[in-house]
Amino acid sequence: MSGERFQDGTVVEKKSSRTKPPPLFQVVLLNDDFTPMEFVVGVLQKFFGKGREQATQIMLKVHHEGRGVCGVYPRDVAATKVEQVCSYARQHQHPLQCVMEEA
Numbered sequence: 001m002s003g004e005r006f007q008d009g010t011v012v013e014k015k016s017s018r019t020k021p022p023p024l025f026q027v028v029l030l031n032d033d034f035t036p037m038e039f040v041v042g043v044l045q046k047f048f049g050k051g052r053e054q055a056t057q058i059m060l061k062v063h064h065e066g067r068g069v070c071g072v073y074p075r076d077v078a079a080t081k082v083e084q085v086c087s088y089a090r091q092h093q094h095p096l097q098c099v100m101e102e103a
Contacts, residue, residue, distance in 0.1 A: 022074055022075065023075065023102050023103070024072050024073065024074060024078075024102075024103040025072065025073060025074070025075055025078035025079075025100040025101060025102055025103055026069050026070075026071075026072050026078075026100065026101050026102075026103045027048075027069070027070045027071055027072075027073065027078050027081050027082060027085075027098060027099075027100050028067050028068065028069055028070065028098070028099050028100070028101060029043070029044075029058070029062045029067065029068050029070060029085070029096065029097070029098055030062070030066065030067050030096075030097040030098070030099065031062050031063060031065075031066045031067065032095050032096065032097065034094065034095050035089065035094040035095060035096040036094070037059055037063065039089075039092065039094055039096070040055075040059040040062060040096065041055045041056055041059050042055075043085055043088065043089070043096065044058055044059065044070060046088075047070075047081055047084055047085055047088070048070045048071050048081070050070075058070060070098075072103050075100075078100040079100060081098070081100075082098045082099060082100050085098035086098050
């Protein structure tokens with residue numbers, strides 16, 4: 001450790017402060033019985049940058065298991081994505097639910 005010396009002879013040690021990284025959040029789509037599968041695939045491509053094949057795999061996970069993780073992001077990014085997806089689904093009159101959970 002390097003110290004800083006003051007005129008009166010005291011030395012202040014600098015501690016390497018290790019701040020833990022901010023928590024990450026999963027963005028999750030929840031299954032419903034009304035939103036078309038093709039719409040969900042489109043959402044995954046549009047908002048999460050997924051290719052068609054990966055988007056289809058996530059959509060099938062949502063369909064069969066009730067939920068599917070779209071990605072993991074810092075809090076602000078996750079919150080923005082949730083709002084974008086929910087707003088987009090409402091504009092298209094689908095009840096698709098998107099939530100964020102601490103990863």
